Amino acid sequence: MKLHLFDEVFFYPIMSKQAYLLLIFILSLNFIQAQTKVGGVVNDNSGETVPFANVVFANSTSGTTTNEDGEFYLQSDGNYDTLLISFIGYETKKIPLKASVNLEMNITLEEAASTLDEVVIYRGKTSKKNNPAIDILKKVWENRRSNGVRAFDQYSYKEYEKLEFDINTIDSTLIKSRIFNGMEFIFDYADTNNVTGKTYLPMFINESINKVYGDNLLNEEKEVLLGNKNSGFEQNRNLIDYVKDIYDDYDIYKNYIKFFDKSFVSPVSTTGIDTYNYVLSDSAYVDNKWCYNIVYYPRRENELTFKGDFWVNDTTWAVKNINLETTKDVNINWIKQVYIEQDFDVLNDSVFLITRDFFMADFALNKKKGSRGVYAKRTLLYDEYEFDNKKPASFYQQPVYNPQSQAYNRSEQFWSENRLEELNEDEEGIYVMLDSLTKTKAFNRLYDIATIVQSGYVEFDGWDYGPVYSTFGFNDVEGVRTRFGGRTYFGQNDPWRIEAYGAYGFKDQKFKYGISGKVLLDHKSRLIIGGGNRRDVEQLGTSLTNSTDVLGRSLASSSLLNVGDNDKLSSINLSVFAVELEPLKNFTVRVAANYRELKPASPEFSLDYYVNEERTIIDSEINQTEFSTILTWMPGRKVSGYGVERNIVNEEDFPTLFLNYSLGVKDVFKSDFNYKKLQFFYNQPLLIGGFGRSNASLEAGKTFGAVPLGLLSVVPGNQTYFALYNTFPTLDFYEFVTDSFSAIHLEHNFNGRLFSRIPLLRELNLREMVGFRAVYGDISEESKRIDASGLPLVAPNSDPFYEYSFGIGNILKVMRFDVHFRGNYFDNPDARSMAFTIDFGFHF
Known part of the structure; x- marks a missing residue:
């Protein structure tokens, strides 16, 4: 059995920046945080790549799965010495890690002599009949109205949103580019992406805290902005609002997940059965709840689909965790990859509510493996759920004039008290870096050119x-x-x-x-x-x-x-x-x-x-x-x-x-x-x-x-x-x-x-x-x-x-x-x- 959790995968780790390495060493060795990075490709003994294999650090819940080409990248703030690679039908492989950074690994899995008797395994195009994964999926459909805020007449919750833009694939060619003359200091803030393993440079961050109220009987929802803070573009609300609108709120239980003006088929929906292949991969305890793991991948190429896996609780038949990744041949422009992960928690031992939603898009001019582009990342955290607190219909009427100017001038004390997740050192550094960057002539020249093209x-x-x-x-x-x-x-x-x-x-x-x-x-x-x-x-x-x-x-x-x-x-x-x-x-x-x-x-x-x-x-x-x-x-x-x-x-x-x-x-x-x-x-x-x-x-x-x-x-x-x-x-x-x-x-x-x-x-x-x-x-x-x-x-x-x-x-x-x-x-x-x-x- 494997435990496939992602609690730490998307908390961006702290790296030792070159510009500060000497200073940090002099001040205190305790400030240097341990970090382990691994990456490579997984093959079977015939040389074929193994997609969707599980990759975890031993004695941890930090893990990932290989993509459709068998490739993976994983990093953690912890200091680990063993990597575990597993997939049903193959022997689990333990790999000692001799260093904290182990990239370009080439790992071969051996076929197992026997597999679990109680799990039916499918490869290639899976059947819609006598498939235990689809049997579980049907139970998810039957119970989807009993989970989430839809299970209550009224609801409210606090929502913390963090938007971030990063330049990715930072290498020596980019650093030496004449376009960054006068801005070389920004590369001191480069870091490594947890999903792709690419080096990236944070360029923009926007935080907001909202109070959301809803009434399912009235079919109304109201969002009240409590605070907003961003780096570098305080006056450019057009940019911020446009970025926020790109990612519409999506529900994995609905037939389609919409973003970038496209409708992607949800693998958890009733429509998914004609679009995806499903494999019952494993079962395990996840946060003390017995869950089944289902791997899914598209039946056809070039359609608006995902690949990935999700965990389903065996009592409420609610999704506990899901990750969705676009395939490389998906028909969408300027995007190399979209990655989504959602985590859900149980309320009163019966209802599952979303607690975390992570979205990342890799923008690029083409989909070549080494092409440079921009990461757009959104993290949503949910807390302070309250239910069945009825408000009059007039409460949901939207005002014509609602500038909420006070929300854009909150104190640091407000943010420290209301953030549902603390900024790591890299994210805090964006505020410092952007403040310095916007004062440079070179950056303002680039910004002026971009403004002319856009407006x-x-x-x-x-x-x-x-x-x-x-x-x-x-x-x-x-x-x-x-x-x-x-x-x-x-x-x-x-x-x-x-x-x-x-x-x-x-x-x-x-x-x-x-x-x-x-x-x-x-x-x-x-x-x-x-x-x-x-x-x-x-x-x-x-x-x-x-x-x-x-x-x-x-x-x-x-x-x-x-x-x-x-x-x-x-x-x-x-x-x-x-x-x-x-x-x-x-x-x-x-x-x-x-x-x-x-x-x-x-x-x-x-x-x-x-x-x-x-x-x-x-x-x-x-x-x-x-x-x-x-x-x-x-x-x-x-x-x-x-x-x-x-x-x-x-x-x-x-x-x-x-x-x-x-x-x-x-x-x-x-x-x-x-x-x-x-x-x-x-x-x-x-x-x-x-x-x-x-x-x-x-x-x-x-x-x-x-x-x-x-x-x-x-x-x-x-x-x-x-x-x-x-x-x-x-x-x-x-x-x-x-x-x-x-x-x-x-x-x-x-x-x-x-x-x-x-x-x-x-x-x-x-x-x-x-x-x-x-x-x-x-x-x-x-x-x-x-x-x-x-x-x-x-x-x-x-x-x-x-x-x-x-x-x-x-x-x-x-x-x-x-x-x-x-x-x-x-x-x-x-x-x-x-x-x-x-x-x-x-x-x-």
Whole structure:
């Protein structure tokens, strides 16, 4: 029998740093802590590697298992002289350790003459029938609702979270790199990772303490931040909140474990039986509880799966300990390895509650064994559980304004009293090292470059230049266009902000500009007033649902490559004043007034309309005053900061509902038309377990009253070669024009589920996508009658226009290619039956 525990594996040991070795020796030899490190590979007597073999220090509970290649690394703060290697079917091997560091060991196990009679052993693809491991797993499923906080009506607990980022694979090449000139002292803080055995350099640490309350009857949970402390990035809440959001809370008993926007099949779930092979490996006492050990590994390659083992109690059938490690061929980008370990403890001899959750991701540009990257580690500790303490439903209502500024300024006494795990010497050293590092010019240069890449802005004192990606553009009217702009920025929580830009077209030789400002008047209701003016060239009709954002991105000024002629551009002079507030969390109300002057930007395009009933007088410029009320609800949205502008943390993880009622008023500031306009938009991202990710959106709108072409709802075509959200790639601009419409956009990303079953494609880690789009609309005879533009005003009113598409993503990890097919209306002039689009981006 073996005892396979991990109580000490993830407490990062103290190493003797080169810079302090002499000082420590002089002060006291007692300060030097013993440490044992071992690493290598385990083979059988035929030369085949032995995956999932148990590796422990003799007379200890410090151990690990070999990976799928038979490799292992183990270290402990203790001083051990014997290593035990065991696996069912093989003789246990004792290896004397002649030194405290024994790496690159090559160990051979001999097959045992006999094995335990009571345990059935499986190798390779295991059977789903007559498998004792699966029999145990079924008992886990039957009892999963009787364990954890779900077993109680109400619950609360204290949660301590520690986030850490480290540069890994520290070697002489990196130390001598010119990029670290002026920062050489940081390598004195290098240490060795307990999971991989790599040398790493801690670069960032964030600690937080929360009190969590929940009610299973109300299906509500509330988290109260008690304290937060981090090294080096006190003002960069965007970074901290983004890192925290990467690792969603996961439950091993649910079918899927979600992180990095991917759904991994849980080996403890009912879905796991079709995804994993299970082997009953051992049984032993774990913390005085008799438990069974089950080893699991994937049935197929390239799927979102884990490998590892877990211990199950034989009375409550609850998981006592589990470790999960991604396989090396898993279809996820920029990640070499993810390792998770969870420990559970028993309450009242019946209910198991989680006490420790460790998560580590090894980020790297590629998955080569020696590639350098960054460790992201999260440790969660739980304590002070209380149950069935009912609170009113109003307690769980989330406030709109909750800066909790006092939580970021806690004393050292607070942290010493509330930490559920003391920092070791290495972690304490991060605070010292980062404080010194942020004062070096070399580090600040690197930080500035990273900030520009992430935000698109170059930071100066009190203002930012950018966005740099909009500096150059091209269109048929302006030719080559250059743009320079900036914004005020004193910090993430600025109560006011001003943005402005200037642009010049070398073909039309005209100067354009835009300026806007906004002020946060009340934090609690998020009362904001803002306004601005923009005079520029614009491609109208790139979206069915519109808002009056003064400095919204202009497709006309950013497109470089187009299909066919793109000369239907307009000159716009837009002035806006708006008042916005957030009465409920993630529910905003915006009341705005805007005045627009529209006219064609090129002689080939016309916005002409008849002014009189006799249709004898024509005007080519539209002057329009409009008042609008916009309601937006984004349930589940997470934001960072509490200034006039907040950063959205979980960008694609929440639904959006948008309702806009607009009133056009004639004769106000020489306005030309009376009309009413109603627009509705609903977008819903869907994570469909192991089948990938979908996104669905619905749009509908109607204009009441006769309006000219410039005020109609144009079905958004896409004449570029780049993917544009909620457009129709086989349509040209202005091919369909409506004053009432309804549209649907559906897209699904299989995340490689299909390609992973094709041998020749499996290794490329490609991802398959499908899409469908349709729109139905009409245009009134009154609007047609006043039109004098000369364009054929066609609406998809006989049948809904539709498209479908097929795409391949993750090409070279950054590119997506889609082919789009028109479904009908092939008789339209210059109708395109097919279109191609590409998209670039970094996705896990």
